[in-house]
């Protein structure tokens with residue numbers, strides 16, 4: 001009797017759910033994609049929860065084309081790999097685009113920051129204030145400071161064993177660069193290590209939240225052990241951030257730096273200031289660590305390319321890496337620029353640009369229904385064979401002016417495009433060029449015994465692309 005009653009209640013609940021969301025299912029049906037089970041959707045398509053879930057999701061374009069849908073439980077995800085559709089979506093007004101539901105995990109921590117902000121006017125206000133830190137003028141003034149940072153770092157590299165797990169080793173350095181150069185706060189190495197530890201714990205939990213089938217069923221989330229772990233970590237992390245970034249104002253402020261820094265914007269941003277600091281801390285460090293690791297790894301596997309970058313550096317800046325490079329010298333490093341672009345094509349740290357449709361969006365012959373999550377598949381766009389012959393190969397010459405001009409601009413989007421494109425793009429490129437101008441003159445990067453071919457170094461699609469089993473490279477001092 002009880003069983004019959006429960007089954008009836010469940011059936012009524014399911015029917016009601018499908019009826020209320022009928023428009024969503026109708027439009028979703030017209031978008032290509034794999035067959036899905038009721039409630040579980042395509043979650044069964046994935047081999048084990050340990051494999052990189054998103055990598056599987058994102059490679060479906062090889063079968064279904066430039067737009068396809070998948071069901072993560074009852075959440076509809078529409079994946080866009082067609083560059084023209086991606087451009088249209090990137091350029092749509094920001095107010096139609098909060099982040100997808102599975103990013104709600106971040107809201108408690110960084111909900112008011114520009115990346116996770118769904119309210120257009122709040123986003124616009126913040127972006128305007130924050131833009132002041134990232135204007136070209138103040139950015140170029142950072143070259144001497146960034147140069148000092150890499151000199152100091154390369155000095156430390158001289159004292160460590162020659163086989164390096166570069167991704168691990170770069171992380172605290174990027175944390176030091178971001179918090180000092182952009183925030184204006186100077187932390188001790190032990191404090192940097194602590195910030196990095198908190199960041200890593202936070203992401204570990206984020207991965208769990210994505211993988212956990214139960215969290216796909218929202219109403220059950222609050223009963224799972226995951227939820228209590230999440231609450232604990234949220235509290236610890238928030239406290240950690242408050243300690244570091246709020247007390248940091250008085251204890252850690254570096255008064256020798258001029259220009260506006262993120263730590264100076266407290267008055268204008270109010271309470272949300274902490275969310276911004278937290279976001280820039282994670283967004284900046286994670287992306288830069290992957291971007292730097294990829295360049296070092298690819299150069300170690302391609303000695304002929306590394307030799308060309310080295311020769312260019314010597315001919316434009318000279319042998320003395322202690323001498324600060326000028327902006328025009330950095331701008332003239334055309335081959336290094338091509339190498340960085342090609343690395344970002346193969347390993348775009350932010351491999352998807354996530355969105356949430358708050359109204360129906362008509363695109364080509366399809367309608368992306370209101371409520372759907374949208375993943376603009378940056379990594380997939382970058383490997384389209386019709387734009388990049390031998391798409392998995394590292395060929396920096398693809399970005400020579402002659403080749404670049406013949407390719408549509410929207411098939412290279414590592415920093416996104418449109419109103420919500422990466423605010424840190426100029427900083428990231430300036431930092432990379434300044435740093436590599438020193439590192440490549442000071443060290444030769446050689447392949448480690450761990451990986452014979454590029455393909456052996458597997459990637460994992462987490463918050464950013466990461467190197468699944470580490471990115472190993474040997475460093476040999478040149479002098």
Ligand code: HEM
Pocket residue numbers: 090114115116127178182279280281283284285287288291348349350352353354413414415416417419420421422423424425427428
């Ligand atoms: C190589 C390094 C980097 C890459 C490849 C990268 C890539 C991206 C991408 C693809 C987006 C999303 C665009 C979208 O959703 O449409 C983004 C947004 C963002 N990035 Fe970066 N990023 C990098 C470095 C940085 C750094 C160093 C910072 C700051 C310290 C930063 C801060 C942000 C912020 C705050 C946003 C959100 C912008 C908004 O929604 O208005 N990024 N980035």
